[in-house]
Amino acid sequence: MKAPSIAPVTGAVGRFLGGAGLLLRGIGLYVRSPGLMLLGVVPALISGALFLGALAALVYFVDDLAALVTPFADDWPSGLRGLVRVIAGLAFLGLGGLLGVLTFTAVTLAIGDPFYEKISERVEERYGGTPGAVEVPFWASVRRSIADSVRLVAISALVGVPLFAAGFIPVVGQTVVPVIGAAVGGWFLALELVGVPFYRRGMRLPDRRSLLKADRPTTLGFGVAVFLCFLIPLGAVLVMPAAVAGATLLARRSLGQSIEEH
Template sequence: MQVDIIVGARYLLAGYRLILRPGLRRFFVLPVIVNILLFSAFISLAVGQFDALLSWVLPGGDEWWVSVVRALLWVVFVVASLVVLVFTFTLAANLIAAPFNGFLAEKVAVHLAGTKVRGGNSSAVAEIIPSFLNELRKLSYFIAWAAPILVLAVIPGLNVLFPFIWILFAARSLAQEYLSYPLENDGMKFKEARQRLSEKPMLVLGFGLAVMAATMIPVVNFLVMPAAVAGATALWAGEWKGEKRMNGH
């Protein structure tokens, strides 16, 4: 079990190595641009709004306790952002970048199979509407599961379990999100993909935990989307399709 979690996490590192290879570098540019723009906008908006909220809630002046409360609330805000908002942001970013992520997964799969990767973004453009609709279906599935878990946060006694349950849920959801790209490229619908992924839950969880951790690291998180797509493609190829010799380990 522990070994599977570690193996799953290693595939994200393989993803970072893959996207930096000469034949694949040009295919992750658009997902990276989307990630940088959205991360920057998200951080700027969140920090600005929270600072305004603190100014409205807390009294003015230089009293020491006001500074202490403000500092503590900022700590709570940062932790909450990392645990909850980063997850929801990542799903939103994938909603926008879905066609390019699917295209990247296709090119990584070709690379792992040992054939030459050819250029062109025409297929990514053609998949914009279908990919967007598919991401909406996945998003509705994740929201349906997230809602009852979020309720735990406000139930006395049970709320102590919320951070642990949320982390496990978010990690698995992120793994399902990124693994869905190579599986869909192989002709699977999201429901069938979830069934296949349930065959090796610890591998999936390990990969998802690694993605979540990378999303919280400055600079590293700018590349996490394409790296996770590439790593998920390698994970699918290596652990389900038996193509480990080509997966970058």
């Protein structure tokens, strides 16, 4: 009897790398449209200042937070107590990083909606226009964007809680959990960023979730690449316009539309 065929692992790996390549193509637009892309940095700078302050506060109070969630270690030997609280502090920073990246993206997209809409439109024009485009009033678009972003951040927070708990597990919490966190963060980040081109076609969060699931490796490749860039100091500010451009290509690809320039 003929053995069942097995899809090559390289297929998923290749699609993952292809997804990361969409971000690189978005970065390439800096060279072609530097004025437009630099304009997209302005709302990211505003959000970046706010979230830098929040991150500084988290780092400042992380020792107190670690002690707050580990009262059981108060009477332990100092060395063991210190180790447990270092692990707790790292777990707090990991959860803060995950939620920080996602909320930064949501707030930046809301603040810079006109800029990012223009960037996305320019990308669509390069690749053949927007089939099925609908006219969406500005304030209606902003309200939908905020509502969907709040929903995504809430879901990611629910996912982040068990990851936070798993962060207390020695070794696993400092190796496996960050990888899972990057994958989860990348998935939700991709869902956030493709909102602009999907709204232009009159499609909401359930639509884009369903379409992106059809090629999860590509979506994860793009999302994880953006997530890792956003963790670099000033990375989120500088990469945000390119991420919007790359997300437009991801949306077109998920819809079966051309991502080759006309």
